[in-house]
Amino acid sequence: MRGLVLALLLWPTVLPAVEPQEILADPALEARARDISDGLRCPVCRNESIDESHAEVARDIRLMVRERLVAGDSDDAIRAAVVARYGEYVLLRPTADGANLVLWLAGPAMLLGGLGLGLAVLRRRSAAQEELSLSPEEKSRLDDLLGG
Amino acid sequence: MRDDLPRFAVLGVPGSVQYTGSMIVELGHFALILALGVAFLQMVVPLVGAHKGWRNWMELAAPAAATQLMLIGFAFAALTWAFLSSDFSVRLVFENSHSAKPWLYKLTGVWGNHEGSMLLWVLILTAFGAAAALFGNNLPLPLKARVLAVQSSIGVAFLAFILLTSNPFLRFDVAPMDGRDLNPLLQDPGLAFHPPFLYLGYVGLSMAFSFAVAALIEGKVDAAWARWVRPWTLAAWMFLTVGIALGSWWAYYELGWGGFWFWDPVENASFMPWLLAAALLHSAVVVEKREALKSWTILLAILAFGFSLLGTFIVRSGVITSVHAFAMDPERGVFILAILAFFVGGALTLYAARASAMESKGVFGMVSREAGLVLNNILLAVAALVVFVGTVWPLVAQMLLGRVLSVGAPFFDAAFTPFMVALAAVLPIGSMLAWKRGDIARSLRVLWPALVLALLLAALAWTLGTGRSMLALVGTALGTWIVAGAATDLWQRTGRSGAARLLRLPGADWGKAVAHSGLGVTILGVSLLMAWQQEDIRTVALGSTYEVGSYGFTLNGVDELDGPNYRTLMADVTVTQGASEVARLFPEKRFYPVAAMPTTEAAIDNGLFRDIYVVIGDPQDDGSYAVRTYVKPFANWIWGGAILMALGGLLSLGDRRLRVAAGAAKTSRSAVAAE
Numbered sequence: 061m062r063g064l065v066l067a068l069l070l071w072p073t074v075l076p077a078v079e080p081q082e083i084l085a086d087p088a089l090e091a092r093a094r095d096i097s098d099g100l101r102c103p104v105c106r107n108e109s110i111d112e113s114h115a116e117v118a119r120d121i122r123l124m125v126r127e128r129l130v131a132g133d134s135d136d137a138i139r140a141a142v143v144a145r146y147g148e149y150v151l152l153r154p155t156a157d158g159a160n161l162v163l164w165l166a167g168p169a170m171l172l173g174g175l176g177l178g179l180a181v182l183r184r185r186s187a188a189q190e191e192l193s194l195s196p197e198e199k200s201r202l203d204d205l206l207g208g
Numbered sequence: 209m210r211d212d213l214p215r216f217a218v219l220g221v222p223g224s225v226q227y228t229g230s231m232i233v234e235l236g237h238f239a240l241i242l243a244l245g246v247a248f249l250q251m252v253v254p255l256v257g258a259h260k261g262w263r264n265w266m267e268l269a270a271p272a273a274a275t276q277l278m279l280i281g282f283a284f285a286a287l288t289w290a291f292l293s294s295d296f297s298v299r300l301v302f303e304n305s306h307s308a309k310p311w312l313y314k315l316t317g318v319w320g321n322h323e324g325s326m327l328l329w330v331l332i333l334t335a336f337g338a339a340a341a342l343f344g345n346n347l348p349l350p351l352k353a354r355v356l357a358v359q360s361s362i363g364v365a366f367l368a369f370i371l372l373t374s375n376p377f378l379r380f381d382v383a384p385m386d387g388r389d390l391n392p393l394l395q396d397p398g399l400a401f402h403p404p405f406l407y408l409g410y411v412g413l414s415m416a417f418s419f420a421v422a423a424l425i426e427g428k429v430d431a432a433w434a435r436w437v438r439p440w441t442l443a444a445w446m447f448l449t450v451g452i453a454l455g456s457w458w459a460y461y462e463l464g465w466g467g468f469w470f471w472d473p474v475e476n477a478s479f480m481p482w483l484l485a486a487a488l489l490h491s492a493v494v495v496e497k498r499e500a501l502k503s504w505t506i507l508l509a510i511l512a513f514g515f516s517l518l519g520t521f522i523v524r525s526g527v528i529t530s531v532h533a534f535a536m537d538p539e540r541g542v543f544i545l546a547i548l549a550f551f552v553g554g555a556l557t558l559y560a561a562r563a564s565a566m567e568s569k570g571v572f573g574m575v576s577r578e579a580g581l582v583l584n585n586i587l588l589a590v591a592a593l594v595v596f597v598g599t600v601w602p603l604v605a606q607m608l609l610g611r612v613l614s615v616g617a618p619f620f621d622a623a624f625t626p627f628m629v630a631l632a633a634v635l636p637i638g639s640m641l642a643w644k645r646g647d648i649a650r651s652l653r654v655l656w657p658a659l660v661l662a663l664l665l666a667a668l669a670w671t672l673g674t675g676r677s678m679l680a681l682v683g684t685a686l687g688t689w690i691v692a693g694a695a696t697d698l699w700q701r702t703g704r705s706g707a708a709r710l711l712r713l714p715g716a717d718w719g720k721a722v723a724h725s726g727l728g729v730t731i732l733g734v735s736l737l738m739a740w741q742q743e744d745i746r747t748v749a750l751g752s753t754y755e756v757g758s759y760g761f762t763l764n765g766v767d768e769l770d771g772p773n774y775r776t777l778m779a780d781v782t783v784t785q786g787a788s789e790v791a792r793l794f795p796e797k798r799f800y801p802v803a804a805m806p807t808t809e810a811a812i813d814n815g816l817f818r819d820i821y822v823v824i825g826d827p828q829d830d831g832s833y834a835v836r837t838y839v840k841p842f843a844n845w846i847w848g849g850a851i852l853m854a855l856g857g858l859l860s861l862g863d864r865r866l867r868v869a870a871g872a873a874k875t876s877r878s879a880v881a882a883e
Contacts, residue, residue, distance in 0.1 A: 065304045078748045079825075080834050101614045107472045109616070112465060152616025154601075159609050167594040167623050174586040182582065185500070186573045 236286025237377035243279035250360035254353035261524035266353035273341035303757025306389040316400035323376035354422035398458035405451030417513035434495035438776040453850035462810035477519030482594035484512040487803035498570035514552040580638025581794035591627035632686040636693025658692035683735020690728030715863035723856025733845025
């Protein structure tokens with residue numbers, strides 16, 4: 061037992077992140093902490109938020125976030141502080157400014173383009189359909205011919 | 209040989225003497241080289257034959273495809289043999305296996321690494337080619353020759369890739385004593401069969417690609433072509449569905465906090481082809497029934513396989529996860545990138561030159577089934593492109609702008625979800641519109657009970673969640689709307705003769721209803737789980753009880769035990785509700801000494817309406833343990849929906865019309881083979 065416990069202590073744990081000791085007593089503040097943590101990337105991990113990561117630096121950021129929450133900072137101020145220290149890389153939700161607008165607007169723009177293209181094709185298709193059916197003049201002429 | 213590898217000989221016997229009895233690995237290597245030669249022949253000869261109209265040159269394609277399959281099958285068997293017999297003189301076996309590993313994971317270790325997984329990739333590629341050769345007797349000979357030649361050109365590229373950059377058969381001069389073990393996270397039944405299914409899906413799309421390129425060369429696309437392509441696409445899409453679901457399920461129970469989708473580049477790599485294959489399935493229906501949307505369908509077939517290649521590139525080069533790692537060892541990445549550029553670029557060039565020749569015949573109105581399917585295609589294709597932009601954006605920003613940034617789950621949740629919401633909202637209406645010219649008001653008159661049911665359940669979800677979560681409201685409404693809409697559609701098809709006819713409906717009708725319901729069920733699972741999940745993190749003393757939601761949890765004890773190739777700390781937790789015991793759970797924390805890696809094994813009590821999920825953590829100073837407890841409502845609906853989608857595909861594949869209409873009884877077997 062002792063050997064195993066030692067081994068577990070020596071090797072990095074894979075238990076996800078937030079340790080019982082870290083949790084804030086105030087549930088409202090803790091909920092905000094979790095919410096902020098979800099959007100912050102662990103700088104040394106592969107696509108893990110600090111909330112999920114077990115890395116030392118993730119723990120540091122989690123504690124930093126909680127300290128500032130207790131100190132009364134706003135969510136945005138806390139995010140800005142983390143970015144100031146660790147860089148833009150930690151934001152899992154990239155800011156919608158400058159070149160990043162390309163990223164954010166790509167979806168809506170492509171949707172509009174796709175819908176426009178689709179509509180144009182549909183128009184042509186249904187116009188082709190109109191051509192196949194008879195116009196009112198043709199119809200009356202046909203009636204005349206058949207009737208006459 | 210790398211410096212850190214052991215250089216000692218076993219019992220002082222020189223390596224060359226030691227494995228005289230296992231030439232089988234060298235034979236496998238040789239078979240792979242031969243396969244490259246055969247693939248080259250199969251690429252060139254039938255193509256020339258089809259161009260010149262030489263029958264016997266065209267007829268070479270089928271036996272060549274069968275030979276190629278046998279050769280690569282032998283190579284794969286040889287590598288499997290090396291793994292099963294723990295032949296550590298083979299470098300790949302040494303790096304990814306261990307003599308104490310259970311045999312199942314020795315087997316799955318074959319594809320649990322780069323070289324072996326690429327060999328599996330080409331094995332599946334040639335299996336699809338051989339299946340098309342064997343069961344495609346009703347195809348016109350020139351089309352068949354061209355399809356097989358194109359398919360083989362992909363084989364040539366990847367066989368060269370394996371032999372030049374990723375040879376799985378390399379030996380050490382001197383065999384090490386034992387292996388380094390497979391990553392313990394991969395030693396799991398869910399993940400063991402995740403790659404084969406994904407590859408069956410990825411590579412299955414190569415058939416659609418080959419048919420598309422062959423059609424471009426011939427300059428002809430008609431309903432028969434769509435009928436030949438659809439079963440392969442359907443099969444590939446089903447495999448992808450199962451593969452993605454397996455991966456998601458594995459992440460859910462293995463990673464230790466019950467996440468099921470992370471928008472990781474590697475996940476996105478499989479999700480993009482899935483979205484495009486789904487679009488392709490639907491547009492091929494329009495080509496088949498109405499002879500419209502031909503050139504769009506060809507483009508989709510090229511893009512779907514293009515994204516499969518892109519996925520292979522992302523996963524195999526590691527470029528997206530670490531630009532640095534890529535720069536250090538760019539050989540493989542650049543090779544796959546060249547393959548990607550050649551096939552997608554070549555196909556698109558051909559497309560640009562020939563697509564205008566694809567004259568569409570069918571005409572249809574602005575409100576019609578065809579128009580609905582066009583909308584389906586726009587939403588799915590744009591959603592796939594959004595995932596693509598999000599996946600490559602960090603790379604683009606770093607290389608072009610010098611900005612190091614991340615694009616994670618919050619972005620994808622925000623940018624991708626609206627497309628699925630729109631798709632779900634219009635799906636039941638679109639799928640019930642008449643071909644050629646439909647009437648929305650008429651569809652709605654039939655669908656109103658489904659709509660009312662969806663709104664009622666959504667209101668119930670809103671009340672149950674005490675108005676906390678929009679997600680539960682919207683998800684319940686859309687999920688129910690789709691499931692009830694699919695049921696309505698099926699009921700409508702029986703006409704006035706009622707339930708008796710239900711069983712006699714064609715497989716395609718059932719397939720459509722079941723697959724659409726699956727999407728609805730998955731939407732319900734995802735949104736209700738995310739909205740209503742409860743989490744609890746605390747330290748628990750042995751013997752004490754705590755509560756999460758309506759459940760009581762007692763930590764009875766923690767034991768140390770030995771597994772076959774790991775040691776474990778196993779906790780014993782009793783779950784109660786009121787006075788009655790609900791479950792006894794045994795979460796573990798394992799330690800794999802060879803790989804020097806710990807893993808968590810969550811204990812889950814599965815249920816139709818909720819999972820109870822317990823994870824044991826580190827021992828604390830005072831003798832208590834960190835414990836995480838989750839109640840996860842509707843979790844199993846996520847993968848249940850995926851199973852329904854795949855089942856829908858299977859039912860559709862079994863439809864007699866798909867086979868009879870294609871011309872001969874022979875095709876019936878092509879559908880079976882594709883399964």
